[in-house]
Amino acid sequence: LAKTTQPISMDSYEGQEVNITCSHNNIATNDYITWYQQFPSQGPRFIIQGYKTKVTNEVASLFIPADRKSSTLSLPRVSLSDTAVYYCLVGDIQTGFQKLVFGTGTRLLVSP
Amino acid sequence: DAGVTQSPTHLIKTRGQQVTLRCSPKSGHDTVSWYQQALGQGPQFIFQYYEEEERQRGNFPDRFSGHQFPNYSSELNVNALLLGDSALYLCASSLSLQGVTGELFFGEGSRLTVL
Numbered sequence: 001l002a003k004t005t006q007p008i009s010m011d012s013y014e015g016q017e018v019n020i021t022c023s024h025n026n027i028a029t030n031d032y033i034t035w036y037q038q039f040p041s042q043g044p045r046f047i048i049q050g051y052k053t054k055v056t057n058e059v060a061s062l063f064i065p066a067d068r069k070s071s072t073l074s075l076p077r078v079s080l081s082d083t084a085v086y087y088c089l090v091g092d093i094q095t096g097f098q099k100l101v102f103g104t105g106t107r108l109l110v111s112p
Numbered sequence: 113d114a115g116v117t118q119s120p121t122h123l124i125k126t127r128g129q130q131v132t133l134r135c136s137p138k139s140g141h142d143t144v145s146w147y148q149q150a151l152g153q154g155p156q157f158i159f160q161y162y163e164e165e166e167r168q169r170g171n172f173p174d175r176f177s178g179h180q181f182p183n184y185s186s187e188l189n190v191n192a193l194l195l196g197d198s199a200l201y202l203c204a205s206s207l208s209l210q211g212v213t214g215e216l217f218f219g220e221g222s223r224l225t226v227l
Contacts, residue, residue: 034215043116043202043218044155087154100216102147102154 009107018075022088030092033071038085116219124225133188133222137205144186147202198226
């Protein structure tokens with residue numbers, strides 16, 4: 001399973017755009033990139049998933065360069081409620097029996 | 113549509129005891145995974161169940177065992193509890209169909225404290 005590296009923590013202010021970059025140099029051909037968000041004492045929540053180029057949904061965008069060795073989660077105009085831990089995961093999800101490996105994540109603190 | 117439900121939400125045990133945690137997957141899901149999350153750490157994969165069989169296992173000792181029932185619900189059992197087993201235990205459900213996006217739906221977790 002590909003190992004991921006992401007910043008331990010980030011600080012931002014309300015209304016700003018936040019970009020969290022994840023490095024995954026050993027990503028395999030069949031691997032997808034998935035981001036989860038976790039609030040204290042709650043289970044992680046799926047944010048977005050992609051394979052290449054750009055993916056956008058109602059809460060975030062995911063940018064993946066052509067070599068797929070990194071990815072960037074972009075959160076537009078963050079609010080205080082976006083304070084959470086964000087996990088980048090890489091794995092083959094096509095079989096349905098994926099074994100996701102979580103790292104330590106990035107702790108995002110959004111201030112007023 | 114109920115999401116993933118886990119019970120109990122909190123429990124306290126002493127070293128050497130045994131514990132059973134329960135999970136009901138999201139409606140329509142047939143695969144259940146269990147994760148252990150220590151304070152300040154990311155979730156660590158324990159094992160995954162599908163069709164009542166353990167399909168994948170993480171790096172956890174045999175003291176950790178599980179079961180999946182015909183209705184897809186699952187149990188996690190931990191024997192001979194150690195202080196280091198204190199953690200939030202998360203259950204996640206998913207659909208096994210090939211080609212389906214790999215979104216896992218997590219429950220709120222069971223907080224286990226071992227004294």
